[in-house]
Amino acid sequence: MKIQQLIYEDKTWHKQDIKTGFTPQLVLLFASKSALLDANCYESLKSSYQDTPVLGCSTAGEILGERVYDDAAVATAIQFDHSTISHASVTIDSAGESFDKGVELSMMLPQKDLKNVLIISDGQNVNGTTLIEGLKKHIDHDVVVTGGLAGDGSNFEETLVVANDHPKPGLIVAIGFYGSKLQIGYGSAGGWDSFGPNRKITKSEANVLYELDGKPALELYKTYLGEEADNLPSSALLFPLTIRDGSSADTGKVRTILAVNEADNSMTFAGDMPEGHIAQLMMANFENLVEGAEDSAKHAITEIIAKNEGEKLAILISCVGRKLVLGPKTEEEVEATKQMFDDRTTQIGFYSYGEISPQFGTGSCELHNQTMTITLISEG
Structure with missing residues (x-):
């Protein structure tokens, strides 16, 4: 495997290194929305890569090597x-279509020798939970x-996806990786701590939360945010919710807010908020987040x-909420991951509105x- 990295500066793409006889099968592109809106x-x-699919998306921060960039x-x-x-790619108009779009994508990818599917999805008009359920069908x-x-x-207005064409909203791309020598590693960790009382989700619909303990969810959430409530939904990234099935050994999943609706006191999350589940607020500190990345x-x-000992590619997808907490020290989490890898591992990635990965222990996505x-x- 050979890898070439580039960065777009002064309206020009600059190659980090020059390779001879280089014929890539894939180019991953991660950029701020303003950069992607620059047609050039x-x-x-x-x-530069006319015969190669260019796939990617808009971000909340771009990762290249041990650096984190903005805009x-x-x-x-x-x-x-x-x-x-x-x-393969599909269009999506609303979160309610997520399951069907996942099924559609799963049927579009050839299955023989398939080792990894990398999903790059619109971040606003999707329910990540049901999208994954649909993908699992085939x-x-x-x-x-x-x-x-x-x-x-941190604007939460519109996201863009690149599907080997000019960036557009409302797209989901699935990239399939194939081969008997292909090796795929994965990891996902947080570093957030729960605090405050456990509250039962008493009214919800898919990824929209209406009530906790029979009370309007948004009103209750605002009492915890205090002055930060004026900065919703971005301020909610500092205090996500963990949800778990209280009747099982479920260890919980973290959910962040994509939008709020003042009219009905609801909050829209990146994934499902099932009725009957237990919800609890979370907060983080710098050391725990960096350890989570490690x-x-x-x-x-x-x-x-x-x-x-061959070349390896590490694709890092971290949450915009982590970036807001870490602030000027954000690069320390990507430095921490790089230190764990050998010197033949190349890093690229982005800060996202939701991350997709198998769970520790179960292996279920x-x-x-x-x-x-x-x-x-990597290739063995």
Whole structure:
């Protein structure tokens, strides 16, 4: 496997290194929405890789190596020695279509020798939970499904997806990775702590939460936010909710808010908020978040066969909420992951509105929020 990285500066793509005989099968593009709205950003990259699919999305921050950028564009071109890729895309108009769109995507990808499906989805008009449920319908349980939801900084207005064409809202892309020598590692970890009382979800519909303990959810949430309530929905990223099934051994999933509705006191989340589940507020500190990023990298490494000295690609998808908490120290979490990998591992990624990865222990793919999620790709 050979990898080439680029960054878009002064209206020009700059290659980090020059490779000869380089014929990549895939280019990943992650950029701020403002950068993607500059037509030259996509067009000039595509002109450099005319025969290669360029796939990606808008972000809440761009990761290249050990750096985190704002309002930039980064790209990575990948040439496999023994493996192949395919990609498919669908349009989505509302979150209610998420399950059906997941099923549609799962049927569009060839299944033979499929090892990993990387999902890059619109971040506003989707229910990540039901999207994943749909994807599972026709994808074998041994296939690792990872990915994330596009971002729009902390604006939560409109996200864009690149499906080998000019960026557009309302798209979901699935990238399939194939080959007998392909090795896929994954990891997902948080670093958030629960606090305050447990509250029961008493009224919800899919990913829209109306009531906790029989009281309007948004009003209750605002009492905890105090002055920060004026900055909703972005301020909610500082205090996500963890939800769990109180009748089982469920360890819980973190959910963050995508939108609020003052008219009916509801909150829309990136994934389902099932009635009867227990919800609890969460908060974070700097040390725990960085340790969570390290844990994610450690787990990803364990999935790769030992003594693999070839080149590897680590795709980092972290949550915009983590970035808001870490502030000027955000780069420390990507530095922490890089230190866990060997010197032949290249990092690229973005800050998202939701992360997709198998759960620790069960291996079942889930939507996560407020996590650092890593997909580690290598050829044995």
